[in-house]
Amino acid sequence: MRSADLLSFNLRLLTRQWFRTLMILLATAVGVAAVLLLTGLGEGARRFVLEEFSLLGQDTLIMLPGRKETTGGLPPLTGEGSRDITLADVAALERLSSISLAAPLIAGNAQVVYAGRNREVMTLGTSARFFEIRELTLKQGRSLPLIPLERAEAVCLIGPKAKADLFGSAQALGQWLRIGERRFRVIGIIEDRGQSLGMDVSDQLIIPVASAQQIFNVQGMFRVFLKVRPGSSMQQARSEIIDLMQKRHGGERDVTLITQDALLGAFDDILKLLTLSVGAIAAISLVVAGILIMNITLISVSQRTAEIGLLKALGASSKDIRLLFLSEAMLLALLGALIGIGSGYALLWLGHSLWPQFPVSVPLWALLGALSIALGVAALFAWLPASRAARLPPVEALHGEVGHA
């Protein structure tokens, strides 16, 4: 039998029993769409997390006040009951041989006023180093000046969103605005690069760390970002930092160091679980589709007994008959899978247009996997009924059911 004839023969069958066809198409499509959707979302979540935390870079450490074991659970986001990390500590850290850059960070919400507009804006106190470590770039103006950490200069940089809120479309560079009780001159506008580490730089103000100490009336650092010098190992840097801090804090080990690996490790379990459940759900839904295909094919074989006998009488071999039923099931699975792929991508696209910040992308393995599982399951489950049809003795098949035509 030529493939074109096989195709039209099968299509004739499928369109004639449209309800049955629709059900199988639906089942297969749902299965395949589920695989794409779930893996798409899972992959999106994974990328989201990676993008968030890879901003830190492999060679960056974050130091927090307070001691917490980094194994198990997320590291503490706020320090408590420990000695402050001072600006002098930060300066000393940067002098370590294994550290190339150290940036202090104090953060808080501050009341910001410009020309009568009043906004609460997340304000970061840090140094010029922060821009290097976080790889922030400027749209306009210049970065924080390279001044001693203790000097509170009245300058600030502003994120594009905060700028739009406060200044509208007016010129911001060079303008004076009030943060808390103090006045600051805008010297730069930060390039927008979206969310990072849960902090939206575009919605923030950046000022010298000493100024932030005054505004928020705090001494200790909220965090310290540390970049390991190229050529030094993470391990070496870590122990040098711990030793230094212990010495400076009177023998007390009261800081926590976290790395990207530790952070990502915390998410790893969740992501693994997610992937696992994705696989399980997808597999179940496709196996359900497969069982449906098997049942339908069995029914089809018993309904078409006389036809099988006839086709054999007209010269179809057992192989031809098996091919006929297998290809019918495969055609159904293929059409269903294509519909599933179409609707799966459509839904992901819809989701992406609703939440643009969440990256969705179906990994190629999931696409090919879904397609081949759908076809494989169809072939597997249709094999039994197709072989049963192929084995039917022609005489009995002809007599099995006398067609009404």
Next chain:
Amino acid sequence: MIRLEQLCKTYHLGGESVHALDHMDLAIAAGDYLSVIGPSGSGKSTLLNMLGLLDTPDSGEYWLEEQQVSLLNEEQRAALRNQRIGFVFQAYHLIDRLNARENIELPLVLNGTPPKLRRPLIDELLQRLGLEKHALHLPHQLSGGQRQRVAIARAVIRKPALLLADEPTGNLDSHSSNEVIELLEELNGEGITLLVVTHDPKIGERAHRRLWMQDGRLTGENLDAESREGRTGRKDRKGSDDAQR
């Protein structure tokens, strides 16, 4: 063309064994017109299915065109059915979702004939059997006689050597019966070997060679005079047949 030697087929039904074919010996020459007449259950269909390679004997030998059938595998037998044998059944066995043309086309579709080559063959046959108007009709839109003619067209589309008809008129009124039988006889006149199975002596009598069957055995045989004389001058004989009637 066909030789059966001691062919046996036994069915076991609930402890009872039925000898559907009981040590059957039979030879059929190419171009013959045979009928097998017998009461229901005498083994006629079983014989026809054996001859048509639809069934396999329990014992005995079957030679079809000098080929020992028992040595063929399933695929070879299927190919032989497709090329050399045409079937006509009492219940027509048309596929009801396919129109007349597509039903006739099936043997060509199964052997992989390209559509371009199929078309003229079918057109010619449709015209010959007066079915052009019904080419696109589904079986349920056709009368019994028309359906059987479609079935006959399907049986001969591959120009087989052997045409096997199992009660071809069993579901038809006498007028359609006549038409169908005449069509079969016309095909026989063109050289195709025709075997008609029937329980109706009136139909059976028309064959040149008539076999009576009972309980899986041949109980009698009748040969027309001309047939006994030799199998040449077929045209003439057909003429004399008509004269007799």
